[in-house]
Amino acid sequence: MDSGLSPQDKKDLDKFIKFFALKTVQVIVQARLGEKICTHSSSSPTGSDWFNLAIKDIPEVTHEAKKALAGQLPGIGRSMCVEISLKTSEGDSMELETWCLEMNEKCDKDIKVSYTVYNRLSVLLKSLLAITRVTPAYKLSRKQGHDYVILYRIYFGEVQLSGLGEGFQTVRVGVVGTPVGTVTLSCAYRTNLAFMSNRQFERSAPIMGIIVDHFVDPPCNSQRPANMGQPCNYRAPEDDDGPFAGVQDSQEVCTTSFSTSPPSQLYASRLSYQPPALGGAAELSHPTANPNQVLHAGKEGGVVLAPAQPPHGADAHLTVEHAPNTPGSSGDDDGLSNSGYGRRDEGRRCASPSDPVESLNAFTRKIGAFVNKPSAQITAASLDLPFAAFAPRGLDSEENDPMVQPPDSPPCHSPLQASLHSQGSEGSGPQDDFVMIDFRPAFSKDDLLPMDLGTFYREFQNPPQLASLSLHISSQSMADDLDSLPEKLAVYEKNIDEFDAFVDMLQ
Amino acid sequence: MNCRSEVLEVTVEARQVEESMLALLHTILLHRSTGKFHYKKEGTYSIGTVGTLDIDCDFIDFTFVRVSSEELDRVIRRAVSEFKDALSNSGSDGMGQISLEFYQKKKSRWPFSDECIPWEVWSIKVNVVNLANEQERQICREKVGEKLGEKVINVVEVINRHEYLPKMPTQSEVDNVFDTSLKDVQPYLYKITFQITDSLGTSVSTTMRRLIKDTLAL
Numbered sequence: 001m002d003s004g005l006s007p008q009d010k011k012d013l014d015k016f017i018k019f020f021a022l023k024t025v026q027v028i029v030q031a032r033l034g035e036k037i038c039t040h041s042s043s044s045p046t047g048s049d050w051f052n053l054a055i056k057d058i059p060e061v062t063h064e065a066k067k068a069l070a071g072q073l074p075g076i077g078r079s080m081c082v083e084i085s086l087k088t089s090e091g092d093s094m095e096l097e098t099w100c101l102e103m104n105e106k107c108d109k110d111i112k113v114s115y116t117v118y119n120r121l122s123v124l125l126k127s128l129l130a131i132t133r134v135t136p137a138y139k140l141s142r143k144q145g146h147d148y149v150i151l152y153r154i155y156f157g158e159v160q161l162s163g164l165g166e167g168f169q170t171v172r173v174g175v176v177g178t179p180v181g182t183v184t185l186s187c188a189y190r191t192n193l194a195f196m197s198n199r200q201f202e203r204s205a206p207i208m209g210i211i212v213d214h215f216v217d218p219p220c221n222s223q224r225p226a227n228m229g230q231p232c233n234y235r236a237p238e239d240d241d242g243p244f245a246g247v248q249d250s251q252e253v254c255t256t257s258f259s260t261s262p263p264s265q266l267y268a269s270r271l272s273y274q275p276p277a278l279g280g281a282a283e284l285s286h287p288t289a290n291p292n293q294v295l296h297a298g299k300e301g302g303v304v305l306a307p308a309q310p311p312h313g314a315d316a317h318l319t320v321e322h323a324p325n326t327p328g329s330s331g332d333d334d335g336l337s338n339s340g341y342g343r344r345d346e347g348r349r350c351a352s353p354s355d356p357v358e359s360l361n362a363f364t365r366k367i368g369a370f371v372n373k374p375s376a377q378i379t380a381a382s383l384d385l386p387f388a389a390f391a392p393r394g395l396d397s398e399e400n401d402p403m404v405q406p407p408d409s410p411p412c413h414s415p416l417q418a419s420l421h422s423q424g425s426e427g428s429g430p431q432d433d434f435v436m437i438d439f440r441p442a443f444s445k446d447d448l449l450p451m452d453l454g455t456f457y458r459e460f461q462n463p464p465q466l467a468s469l470s471l472h473i474s475s476q477s478m479a480d481d482l483d484s485l486p487e488k489l490a491v492y493e494k495n496i497d498e499f500d501a502f503v504d505m506l507q
Numbered sequence: 508m509n510c511r512s513e514v515l516e517v518t519v520e521a522r523q524v525e526e527s528m529l530a531l532l533h534t535i536l537l538h539r540s541t542g543k544f545h546y547k548k549e550g551t552y553s554i555g556t557v558g559t560l561d562i563d564c565d566f567i568d569f570t571f572v573r574v575s576s577e578e579l580d581r582v583i584r585r586a587v588s589e590f591k592d593a594l595s596n597s598g599s600d601g602m603g604q605i606s607l608e609f610y611q612k613k614k615s616r617w618p619f620s621d622e623c624i625p626w627e628v629w630s631i632k633v634n635v636v637n638l639a640n641e642q643e644r645q646i647c648r649e650k651v652g653e654k655l656g657e658k659v660i661n662v663v664e665v666i667n668r669h670e671y672l673p674k675m676p677t678q679s680e681v682d683n684v685f686d687t688s689l690k691d692v693q694p695y696l697y698k699i700t701f702q703i704t705d706s707l708g709t710s711v712s713t714t715m716r717r718l719i720k721d722t723l724a725l
Contacts, residue, residue: 036560036561036563036570037559037560037561038558038559038560038561038575039558039559039560039575040558040575041542041555041556041557041558041574041575041576041691041692042542042555042556042558042691043542043543043545043555043690043691044543044545044555045542045545045553045554045555045556046556049556052541052542052554052555052556052557053556053557053558053559054556054557054558054559054575115675120669122541123538123666123667123669124667126537126538126559127538127663127666127667129537129559129572130534130537130538130571130572130659130662130663131659131660131663133561133570133571133572133659134656134659134660135656138570139568142570171660172664172667173663173667174663174664174666174667175667176669
């Protein structure tokens with residue numbers, strides 16, 4: 001299979017395919033984040049933009065992709081698949097599409113790796129950008145948020161399309177022939193969007209199979225469990241990715257230089273690699289095959305970069321708040337806590353405090369833009385929690401997890417009810433019908449103001465009915481209306497020209 | 508040389524003409540643009556980076572991706588705007604065609620001017636319809652969005668056949684293959700033309716004028 005392919009070409013080709021796979025995953029996941037993507041063109045190459053396309057690298061996604069690939073490359077019989085699914089706030093889930101990067105045996109021996117294959121892979125990525133906005137899941141992903149979120153899952157091996165339901169359609173994004181096989185990129189998407197609510201529970205039953213925190217290896221997986229996948233959310237890192245400097249080995253240098261020499265000499269003239277911006281990589285000079293045909297003096301940075309991603313350093317950035325999660329939740333009741341919202345700013349979660357809210361052990365709470373740091377809230381919540389009623393009692397919280405919101409957006413009827421129910425610390429049994437309890441409305445502190453929230457509630461609990469809604473007044477006004485009708489009509493007829501002009505303007 | 512020719516056809520409302528044309532033209536140009544070339548000594552060159560941008564349509568349920576270049580966008584918008592005006596002023600049934608042609612220049616000796624040899628032509632036929640009420644318009648929004656999606660898939664299919672592309676030029680030849688006038692991206696040399704079909708199905712004088720202009724191009 002490799003006959004005729006020089007070692008350098010083989011190395012280049014492997015590198016191209018590896019980074020193509022990583023970029024493919026990035027494009028797909030970013031297209032399902034629910035936001036519009038915008039990157040900038042740059043006339044001067046930076047050496048880190050693979051395939052001459054500005055595609056951001058979300059570190060979490062790269063990490064997942066690399067984990068799925070586990071050092072292998074997509075090959076014949078080994079496809080890389082990205083599965084996009086939808087999960088509702090009630091816990092129902094549905095696979096929407098599966099993107100497959102496959103390789104078949106059809107080889108194109110004569111093709112130039114360093115040039116033609118690279119450019120065609122670049123075109124294929126552009127096609128992927130275009131097609132990801134066209135499949136039905138795009139519109140769904142743009143509307144994700146409160147009712148449902150979009151998840152992704154990367155796996156390697158056999159393509160599994162059974163979850164797409166009947167009548168799924170396939171669209172082929174494109175193919176690129178290489179000397180070792182033909183790279184094919186395609187998407188199979190569901191057309192039948194009726195929900196299957198039972199499936200979700202089958203898949204989530206085995207607790208061990210669910211990844212609680214995808215940065216911690218689950219105890220027993222030799223291969224990825226069929227879990228719900230990761231949310232397509234992303235918190236944009238601050239500009240310099242503090243803890244991430246040096247971690248992005250996707251900045252392994254990419255080809256940025258090409259030769260315009262005639263084809264016969266192309267083989268000899270190697271790509272000149274820009275020295276990696278991160279530094280530290282030794283630059284090797286690669287002896288060209290035909291020294292007398294060297295057309296450029298470019299040195300090749302034989303970047304043998306395997307910058308070890310610090311085990312949780314990479315995680316540290318995006319998942320600062322994960323840290324409490326991992327040791328705390330040994331009970332994997334958090335189950336699908338990682339498959340929560342697709343909201344940009346709320347992609348992190350932390351474990352609930354164990355005490356004093358012990359009934360809320362499995363209660364995971366999101367850190368959002370408006371939520372204070374966990375510790376502060378814990379102490380504040382040493383009073384009864386207004387929404388205790390909504391927390392599961394020792395059950396897996398997966399149903400509730402997506403319902404968790406930063407506390408300042410409760411369902412509107414709840415403060416009253418919840419406070420009436422928050423009896424935990426009051427010591428009154430729920431069985432009693434009428435219990436005198438202290439009225440503690442949500443978010444209020446006692447003695448803060450002379451007129452506090454509780455007083456306000458009591459005073460205005462039973463407002464008088466609106467005058468206009470009362471029956472006899474309404475019937476009066478109806479009679480008045482009828483009487484005034486002729487006058488109104490006369491006025492309108494006078495102004496008929498204005499109205500006509502207005503209507504014309506609208507057309 | 509054989510020129511590859513592809514025809515796409517869409518049926519839209521008058522207010523959707525602009526966005527649908529932009530969507531298709533930009534999708535094609537996305538695939539036919541590269542980063543800026545920077546030639547170095549000894550015949551090598553490096554290529555700049557192309558950024559992309561998602562654009563939501565206002566009158567169509569559709570989002571398309573275009574190259575992140577305001578200059579290029581301006582040029583395309585201007586051409587589409589002219590086409591749209593011509594369509595609405597023609598008083599015809601609202602049928603027209605806009606063509607995006609990629610060509611190479613071949614230098615000729617004086618006094619003949621450079622030859623423009625097309626290698627790929629995309630023709631987008633447009634039928635404009637008038638709808639009676641809001642409900643129909645809403646359905647049209649969605650339908651046209653789906654149709655455009657299909658067209659994008661067609662475009663991608665053609666492009667990924669990887670048929671003829673001009674050879675990468677040397678520094679002296681780059682202007683014969685690429686449009687180097689833009690600051691941030693470098694599309695293949697292209698031109699956009701259009702013609703309006705009147706109600707009898709015959710095309711109006713714009714085509715003739717264009718042909719004459721091209722032949723006598725000085």
